[in-house]
Amino acid sequence: MKKLLSLPENLVSQFHQLEQVDQEEYFCTSDPAGTKVGSGGGTAHLLHQSWLSNNQQAPFNEWLEQEQRIIIHAGGQSRRLPAYGPSGKILTPIPVFRWQQGQRLDQNLLELQLPLYERILQKAPKSLNTLIASGDVLIRASENLSNIPEADIVCMGMWVSPEKATNHGVFFCKRNTPSDLQFMLQKPTADTIQANTGDHLFLMDIGIWLLSPKAMQILMKRSGWSEEQTQFKDGQVNYYDLYGTFGPAMGLVPKEDDTEINELTVKVVTLPNGEFYHYGTSRELIESTEIIQNQVVDQRNIWQRKVKPHPSMFVQNATTDITLTSEHHHLWIENSHIGQHWQLSHHHVITGVPENNWQLKLAPETCLDLVPVGESDVCIRPYAFFDKFNGTLAGDAQWLGLSLSKWLQQKGISMEEAELNPDTDIQFAPLFPLTDEPTEELLRWLIDPANDSPEMKALWLKSKRLSAAEINNQANLLRLYAQRANFRSINWELLAKNYQKSVFYQVNLEDAAKDFAHDNIELPSPLGEQEEAILRIKGEMFRARVAMLKNNDGTVHEQRAFKILQQTIVDTVKDKPAHPQLNAFDDQIIWGRSPVRFDLAGGWTDTAPFCLTHGGHVVNLAVELNGQPPLQVYVKPSTEHKIVFRSIDLGLKEEVSTYEELANFAQVGSAFSIPKAALCLCGFHPDFSTITYPTLTEQLKAFGAGIELSLLAAVPKGSGLGTSSILSATVLGTLSDFLNLNWDQNEVCHRTLVLEQLLTTGGGWQDQYGGILPGLKLLQTEAGILQQPVSRWLPDHLFTRPEYHNCMLLYYTGITRTAKNILAEIVRGMFLNSTNHLRILEEMKQHALNTFETIQRGNYLQLANHVHHSWLLNQQLDAGTNPPAVQQILNQVEDYTWGHKLLGAGGGGYLFLMAKDERAASMIKKQLEQNPPNHRARFVDFALSPQGFQVTRS
Known part of the structure; x- marks a missing residue:
């Protein structure tokens, strides 16, 4: 699945190196320099450039049909989010969600966007092979996707309030045909929406469109593409707006006339339980992140125990030497060092600040961005939280919360003196000084309206200054990323040491191990036995992974991890020892038999440790083969005080007369590992018995008989039908009857899970429940050490x-x-x-x-x-x-x-x-x-x- 990204020009050449991604999978370009092409023209340009990079191995129209592709528009000047203009908003670092496991500490917006886009394309019909999306949003769906119908275009929509819809494109569909687009409007007023709600439903356009090759060809034509010449007319793509021009021409009753677009079939699919987060401004950066972080408030799903002074406070890839309080709300510190002499307020975005010992006081809404340029220079960019960086210098353009004219007046500087053209768009005005050594004196002069230092005024005037646009084009992103990595390396050690109040053990520890190994970060101390087992397990496996990445032997740590898991599950029955009592006549045979299981959905989710922390859902059914339950167990008493095992299908026999022989069950492949472990769990071993005997022989004498146990597994080894687990459960269930243990099905199946841990084969719970319980069913568990599925039976027709x-x-x-x-x-x-x-x-x-x-x-x-x-x-x-x-x-x-x-x-x-x-x-x-x-x-x-x-x- 190819990813085509439209990026800021400066990022294109460095993207693959910075993000460590495959050039075959990711194609990057930027919009043509010096001209606006719109979202439609940008899509056409991106496709054309991708085709050219593919050496035109097929005619363009054929190439359009050949592969699935995700197109993400992530260019632009980032005027309202200056902090991430140089690297593009799509690479904005996003803090780990406090309620989610498996995220990377250095994750970015792109990384969080892609899984949903990939799921949508995987679910879409083959004819819809191009997905178009925006790079400054994060869209989440907490449920599985709806079916995606066949059409020329399918647009994804979300239910929202009319007030929110007024800021976006809106799809209108008839109430009796809610998937058929009637028409689309761009940013309609609330009154317009109200006027159409009588017989229409409305959904907000979330910017995810699926297009067929036919629809893509029309979009290419509207952007100036010549099919005959296989190039753009006059060699340049036209300006064309996908959402503002193409969109209103779609539907059964379109608002714009365009015959070819009017004739396209367009469907609207609702994103189930959709969430839409915009990352287009400094305010949205913080507020969207805050909403996401608080989507889950169930403390059982939040690993860290830290309570932040304020929920709108985010610090990542950074070190702070001051104490943050509830007064520091709407705070974003990233890739920065905040020294002990800093004084912060609220509504700050602070990025790129290197290690320092400055004495700085930031007034409310003051933001600071230091951007590496060239090999050693740094551009100092202060701005205000709500600055939009639009408008002309002589007009309504604002900087640091003031009109630029006002700021210059306060500093006693004329536009002529500053060599500024009043007609210049502020985004292109050279305001930000370039220096090889940023100083607190210059910073204080820039951000403090009352600071009238003549020395700093002179320094600012004579310094080379860059505009916001030039910063985007000239930023040294390799240096920016290197500084971020250095801060993250420091953070790793602190997060690991302070694991109880950090996200350390919930992040992707494979990714963490790579950083620890590469940067030679000191490992945290091993966790003590007082800690939760799941943390100790993860800690040992993490240490094993770091050792392996450093070409050392981590086997001992990995073995400890599996041993802790094993012991944790085995301990769930240690407080329920068994007291086996003979429950059969001396000539009686107890005959147990079970079907096998077919797994239809959810396999693997029943496996520890996943099910212990997330719970599992499985749909399976019990099945007989060739008219028989294929797994059978026969148990009978014997006159000799020993245990005899027989395998009917293997033709093998083994006699056991000591606890040591019975406990030698851990070797995978042994013909009688299962019945040996089962008898131990049934009380024929001191670890699991209510009464301690000096020898197995003495216990069997007290029991009143020896035991003969025969197995029949009429299923080939490695069948995938849950044979070993169900055979284990069948042995335990049969022995429960024979030994008068009175275990119900849940107890039998749980002890099967314990048995498999004793055998070191591991495994989940679905096999034994799938075979022991009849019919077709959904099995569900909640998170927790004791996994006892709830069964919901299904119609079996x-x-x-x-x-x-x-x-x-x-x-x-x-x-x-x-x-x-x-x-x-x-x-x-x-x-x-x-x-x-x-x-x-x-x-x-x-x-x-x-x-x-x-x-x-x-x-x-x-x-x-x-x-x-x-x-x-x-x-x-x-x-x-x-x-x-x-x-x-x-x-x-x-x-x-x-x-x-x-x-x-x-x-x-x-x-x-x-x-x-x-x-x-x-x-x-x-x-x-x-x-x-x-x-x-x-x-x-x-x-x-x-x-x-x-x-x-x-």
């Missing part, structure tokens, strides 16, 4: 009625992959708050809820689409989910399916296919039976299990 069931196929690929290796890598990402991992997992949670609703509606096609989306999400989380051998199978049949996925962790095992119809299902069977990938591959009959786990006696 999509899986039982012949017209649907006959379209569903289960195919064993013959390819196996151990889930433990996949699991360890993904869990590592969870420990380190990987931004990408957490974003995908949150989307998976929401996707599970959407799948739940789709099944309730009984829509087979939509369910198939959801299953396929689950498959895509799994691949995003782990690239190894779909190895080449599996893709070769899919290549043969995917044209016959609406959706498909490998069940479980992926990489192999069973493939679930949802065919387009019964004929397509027959074609799939024919194709794969004639061209199997290996000698083990085969189709397997399945049926929904209405019983789940069952236990009976002979």
Whole structure:
């Protein structure tokens, strides 16, 4: 997915180096110099330049159709937000949200914008392959996106009040056809909106438009593009306004006549629970950030314990040697040092200030920006919080809250003396002195109206001065970024030491580890056992990652992290020891059996540590194979005081007569690891028993019998059907009956989670609940160490009625992959708050809820689409989910399916296919039976299990 960015000219050549992004993925240019082209012309110019950079490998119109692209307009002078004019508002540093995990300490607006834009394009029809958005807004959607229909143009809108809508473009749609655009107005008055609300709904344009190649070609033409010459007429793009001219010509009853645009089909899609934050002015910089930070006030979701003196106070990439109080509201300090002799008030934006020992007093609304220029110079730019930097010098232009004429008068300077042209736009007026060493004397003279120092007046007059526009064009962004990185390096050490009142353990620790390793930052002290387990886990994994990045061995720290997780979960049953009592006649067999599970949506969200801090949502179903529950356990008493294990499917046997032998269960691959660990949890080990015995033999004598336990797993290893977890639960459930433990299904499933931690295989809770509980259901948990899902059963007719069931196929690929290796890598990402991992997992949670609703509606096609989306999400989380051998199978049949996925962790095992119809299902069977990938591959009959786990006696 290509990103095309229109940036300030000075940023274009340095963008990839500054942001460390791939040149193939990001293309940057700026609007043509010296001319205004508008949002439409800017889009056309950006597309043309991108095509040229692609060496014109295809004709332009063909190229328009070839790839998905996100276009972001992020140029402009940034007049009302001077602090981020040089680097562009799109790279504005945004503080970590205090309620969100996985964000980067040095995140910027672009980084926060892109995930939503990417999700929209992924969900859009292939014909809508160009997304256009603005670079000075942050748009968030707390719910999964609505379906995006086929159309020439789809515009995203939001429900807002009429008062807010008056400042934006507004879409009007008929109440009975709310997705069809009737017309669009730019900044209509409240009266105009009111006049149209009788039979229309209105939505605010949030600036996100999806356009088809057909619509893009018309936009190109309106911007002066010649299709025949494949260039702009006269060699220059025309001025054209996408939102102000193209927009009003759209719709069924457009307000502007333009036949080609009038004929385009235009749909409006509402952004569900949308949030719109503007970052266009100094005031919006602070107020938008404040609103975001307070979106969540539930203290259980806020890791840091610090209470700020005022919520509109933001300090990042900076050091402050003064105490901030509630009087310092509307404060933004970034990439700066505030020395101990500074005096601040309120409504300040302070950026770029190097380390200093100045004595400065800033009056309310005074802002300060120091910008590196060249190799060693610094441009001093003071301004007022509400300065707009527009208008002529002789007119209404203001600087430092005064008309420029007034400021000059106070300083005893004429425009002629200052070599200023009264007709100049203030953005282009040379006001800001350039110096190799900024001094407090010059700063005080600039910002204090009463300071009439003749020396500073003379210095200002003779200094080389830059205009705001020249600052944007001449800023040394590499120096600016380097200073920011130095401050951030200092911040890292302080944040880590002060972790209880900072965001340290909630940020992306993978990203933090890179900075700690690169800058050789001192690691924080290991956390003591009095701290929450989740913090200790993250701390150890962080130390392991730093060690690895420094080419040292971090294995011991990683092992500690997994050990703490293991112990935390195991401890949940330590206070509930078992007292096993024989509950069978000497000739009686207790027979337990369970189905396997199909996971449809939300897999991985049930895995610790993610579910411990976020909760999980999973949709799955219990399934029998070839008419049988494939996982079976047989337990009977024996006359010898020992334990005998047998595996019917493997043909193996093992006898155990000591606690040491029984506790030797941690080796993955051992045929009897599961029943050994299960018997320990059932009280046949001192760690989990109410009564302590000197030996296992003595305990079995007191118990009254030995134990014979036989297993049958009629499912291939690495199947992806939750076999090991469900077999573990089946063993525990059967033993609970045999030993008179009276565990309910929740207790059996929770102890299965503990058992898997004892085996070091890890894993989540969805497998055991999916197989033990019958039917089709949504399983949900809240954050917390004790994970006990709430089950919501679903109608099952999509899986039982012949017209649907006959379209569903289960195919064993013959390819196996151990889930433990996949699991360890993904869990590592969870420990380190990987931004990408957490974003995908949150989307998976929401996707599970959407799948739940789709099944309730009984829509087979939509369910198939959801299953396929689950498959895509799994691949995003782990690239190894779909190895080449599996893709070769899919290549043969995917044209016959609406959706498909490998069940479980992926990489192999069973493939679930949802065919387009019964004929397509027959074609799939024919194709794969004639061209199997290996000698083990085969189709397997399945049926929904209405019983789940069952236990009976002979």
